[in-house]
Amino acid sequence: GAVVSQHPSWVICKSGTSVKIECRSLDFQATTMFWYRQFPKQSLMLMATSNEGSKATYEQGVEKDKFLINHASLTLSTLTVTSAHPEDSSFYICSASRGPTDTQYFGPGTRLTVL
Amino acid sequence: AQRVTQPEKLLSVFKGAPVELKCNYSYSGSPELFWYVQYSRQRLQLLLRHISRESIKGFTADLNKGETSFHLKKPFAQEEDSAMYYCALRGSGGYNKLIFGAGTRLAVHP
Numbered sequence: 001g002a003v004v005s006q007h008p009s010w011v012i013c014k015s016g017t018s019v020k021i022e023c024r025s026l027d028f029q030a031t032t033m034f035w036y037r038q039f040p041k042q043s044l045m046l047m048a049t050s051n052e053g054s055k056a057t058y059e060q061g062v063e064k065d066k067f068l069i070n071h072a073s074l075t076l077s078t079l080t081v082t083s084a085h086p087e088d089s090s091f092y093i094c095s096a097s098r099g100p101t102d103t104q105y106f107g108p109g110t111r112l113t114v115l
Numbered sequence: 116a117q118r119v120t121q122p123e124k125l126l127s128v129f130k131g132a133p134v135e136l137k138c139n140y141s142y143s144g145s146p147e148l149f150w151y152v153q154y155s156r157q158r159l160q161l162l163l164r165h166i167s168r169e170s171i172k173g174f175t176a177d178l179n180k181g182e183t184s185f186h187l188k189k190p191f192a193q194e195e196d197s198a199m200y201y202c203a204l205r206g207s208g209g210y211n212k213l214i215f216g217a218g219t220r221l222a223v224h225p
Contacts, residue, residue, distance in 0.1 A: 032211060
């Protein structure tokens with residue numbers, strides 16, 4: 001058990017458009033989901049933490065209006081990159097945990113390319 | 116400040132050789148330390164956590180609070196161990212935020 005999926009696995013979009021990425025916990029209920037960003041050959045940087053039914057907590061330097069996070073159910077969180085620009089191109093990874101101190105299970109990631 | 120440092124970007128060894136992936140951390144309280152592994156074209160997965168004190172796939176890691184280190188070790192490397200390894204820290208206080216190191220790529224040659 002403890003499988004996390006992401007959709008899409010990759011997406012290419014034009015500059016100025018918005019892109020939505022889904023993160024689902026397939027076989028468990030995730031009270032907390034996390035969104036990370038990973039640049040090539042670099043580590044994962046936490047963008048925000050979302051708890052089901054409440055507003056996401058963003059890390060310092062992450063624009064809330066740029067990266068909209070919704071965690072409407074215990075199995076789904078979405079990240080919307082609004083008005084995407086080429087510098088938003090990156091690998092976005094989500095993780096989910098059953099509770100605040102439980103193990104985080106990671107999704108396979110979504111590669112976003114903004115032209 | 117909370118920080119995880121993995122000084123080596125790449126560690127290249129031959130099959131059967133011992134392996135030590137270094138991890139040092141900076142944290143004022145009592146953190147929890149983890150090692151995550153990412154095999155080629157696969158997702159990140161938990162390898163081990165210091166509170167479990169278990170050995171997974173022959174890997175062990177001991178938390179040294181005096182040296183603020185959590186080095187990952189394996190006595191005899193296998194080719195299938197080739198992967199990206201990330202050390203991560205979680206602070207105390209019940210908040211599940213993970214801080215990752217930059218990662219070390221382990222390449223085990225036949």
